[in-house]
Amino acid sequence: MNIAVFGAGYVGLVTGAVLADLGHKVSLIDVDHHKVEQINCSQPPIYEFALDSLLHRVISSNALYARTEPSGEVGQAEVIFIAVGTPSLNDGAPDLESVHQAAVTIGQHLTPLQNCVIVNKATVPIGSANLVEMWIDDGFTQANGQPAPEGTFSVASNPEFLREGRAVHDTFYPDRIVLGAENPAALERLTSLYRPILEQSFEPPHQLPRPQGLKAVPVVTTDRLSAEMIKYAANAFLSTKISFANEMANICERVGADINTVMSGIGLDNRIGPQFLNAGVGWGGSCFGKDLSALIHTAREYGYEPRLLDSTREVNNQQRRSVIKRLQDELKTIKGRRIAIWGLAFKPGTDDLRDAPSLNIIQELIHLNARVIVFDPVAMDNMHRQFPDWDIRYAPGPLEAVDGAHALVVLTEWDIFRQVPLKDIVNRLESPVIIDARNIFDPALARRLSIRYRGIGR
Ligand SMILES: NC(=O)c1ccc[n+]([C@@H]2O[C@H](COP(=O)([O-])OP(=O)(O)OC[C@H]3O[C@@H](n4cnc5c(N)ncnc54)[C@H](O)[C@@H]3O)[C@@H](O)[C@H]2O)c1
Known part of the structure; x- marks a missing residue:
């Protein structure tokens, strides 16, 4: 055709x-x-x-x-x-x-x-x-x-x-x-x-x-209205699944349970399924936030108060803020501290930065007068092009980023990050703090290496 x-x-x-x-x-x-x-x-x-x-x-x-x-x-x-x-x-x-x-x-x-x-x-x-x-x-x-x-x-x-x-x-x-x-x-x-x-x-x-x-x-x-609604309902459900996992992670953290095991445990139930239950820094990208806002807006236009969708969004915002809180817990003051960020893209496999959690977190770190050094395997060009005035440095590789840093923050779960041995990271860090906001490392190994390790819900 x-x-x-x-x-x-x-x-x-x-x-x-x-x-x-x-x-x-x-x-x-x-x-x-x-x-x-x-x-x-x-x-x-x-x-x-x-x-x-x-x-x-x-x-x-x-x-x-x-x-x-x-x-x-x-x-x-x-x-x-x-x-x-x-x-x-x-x-x-x-x-x-x-x-x-x-x-x-x-x-x-x-x-x-x-x-x-x-x-x-x-x-x-x-x-x-x-x-x-x-x-x-x-x-x-x-x-x-x-x-x-x-x-x-x-x-x-x-x-x-x-x-x-x-x-x-x-x-x-x-x-x-x-x-x-x-x-x-x-x-x-x-x-x-x-x-x-x-x-x-x-x-x-x-x-x-x-x-x-x-x-x-x-x-x-189907008819056109239902087709349009299927798209919004799908994205609302997927973002709710992730916010649900994050809510469970926040409870796990307080009671001492491990979110990864808990989500694997519930994912084996056929009615639930294992996908989209990863706790972390939350969803981002060009679609979830935008489509959720649109559905919330539509619901209100028709006089319906979409409480579940509102909460899905609020849990996600809170998850981004919690990364800074974890850093402050570990480092106390952030001022003048060198913070290494691994991952800019909102998820692995893309260079898309739209509504990426990294943007809020880096902005807040700059606001708190931290010195930020970043590494991402594909999204650094985009970052530089879109935010040329941001006071950040770009590292040529993951280990170069952590050289002399006071903390490492992992924001995207790229496979190459999983392959970097924890002991190489800790050898290069100025202080052994890792905020693993994607749960890519083994907390037990981190403990054995005396790393002050903070995952999400572990
Ligand atoms: N990106 C995704 O993962 C994804 C997935 C499913 C659905 N969607 C939806 O699909 C739509 C497109 O998303 P995208 O991510 O491809 O957007 P995009 O921003 O990557 O691409 C949109 C393109 O449209 C062009 N454009 C704007 N006005 C135009 C015009 N009048 N005539 C011709 N071109 C014009 C822009 O220059 C741009 O290249 C959105 O509604 C989005 O919500 C996106």
């Missing part, structure tokens, strides 16, 4: 590249000139495992190209995805300006009776498909002097569930695909677009073998 994708970020670029690899003809449209240039040179503007080889393949076979403005692509597309960003406004509601702009642009370029399915992949408040429909019609009317005739386009919702760090994997091998549309022909078109993924009939890319036993991907077909 001829596909156009508006927004070449984490979602748009990965979706576009995977669909191109499956044999579709894809054009990416993004307002960011630099991003478009990078993509057309086969250079991924973001760090994601296996994206570089995938992009190289689809660009060199002309299956995908990027542009800053649409020309003929929109008028010929059978499916157009909207995958632009929807960041939070100050009141927690999502900012739909980019969605608005993309929808109007699409409307301006559609041809009458085109029979195109426009798919909202961005996470948008419940009911936004109606708005998108209206905005596309506005664009069409601006360009043609009259509203789009019946049969020109229909709007569907297809929320995205990929995880950063595993975005390409999740797009080839999703847990499910959710399609929301009132129009049966639109549903049929999208089902046929996704068929190779639904039936797992494609040849797996060599870096990404098919997970064992995966024979088919479930599809949920």
Whole structure:
């Protein structure tokens, strides 16, 4: 099929590249000139495992190209995805300006009776498909002097569930695909677009073998409102699971139990499951905080007080603050102390810093006049670019960061951190304090090495 994708970020670029690899003809449209240039040179503007080889393949076979403005692509597309960003406004509601702009642009370029399915992949408040429909019609009317005739386009919702760090994997091998549309022909078109993924009939890319036993991907077909709500409910549940683990960790710490054993113990119950129960510094990233705020905002708009969701957010904020409290407990004054930070990205496998706990913690440390030295295997360039004025130093490796530091704080559970022997760390530290906010080290070993070790809930 001829596909156009508006927004070449984490979602748009990965979706576009995977669909191109499956044999579709894809054009990416993004307002960011630099991003478009990078993509057309086969250079991924973001760090994601296996994206570089995938992009190289689809660009060199002309299956995908990027542009800053649409020309003929929109008028010929059978499916157009909207995958632009929807960041939070100050009141927690999502900012739909980019969605608005993309929808109007699409409307301006559609041809009458085109029979195109426009798919909202961005996470948008419940009911936004109606708005998108209206905005596309506005664009069409601006360009043609009259509203789009019946049969020109229909709007569907297809929320995205990929995880950063595993975005390409999740797009080839999703847990499910959710399609929301009132129009049966639109549903049929999208089902046929996704068929190779639904039936797992494609040849797996060599870096990404098919997970064992995966024979088919479930599809949920529903109305647009329910599809939009599925996305918010999924993220609200996942963030609640982590806040629950952190609440249990805080109780474990007080009574002397070990959170890792407690969570393994409950995770064996099939009704609970083992995933997403890691206690630590809490969730971050571009989605959980934003989507939770949006759902809370929606609930209040309709007169419902979402107490559980409020608490999920508050436990997470408190978890970030508790890292500074633990440092103060160990070092007393932070002023003039040299603090090593391992990990800037909000989770391993990505260089994304959006709503990363490291940002709040480093800001607070700078405010308290600490000297901060950081190391992250992939996110340091982003940090430097986004926060050039922050008074921090960048270390070339994990051990260089701890050289002469008064404490080490672990904020991202990158595998390479687990491989650094504790005794090498303690030899380099000025004082043997480790705040392990991701529980990557063994507390018993730390005790044997006389480290003042503080994990979360252990
Ligand atoms: N990142 C994730 O892990 C993830 C997962 C699931 C869902 N989502 C949702 O998907 C949406 C996109 O997220 P993302 O992380 O890919 O965002 P992103 O910020 O990485 O990318 C958005 C892109 O849209 C471009 N853009 C903005 N306005 C545009 C316009 N009018 N026309 C064309 N391009 C435009 C921007 O330049 C940017 O490159 C959001 O609603 C997000 O909540 C994200």
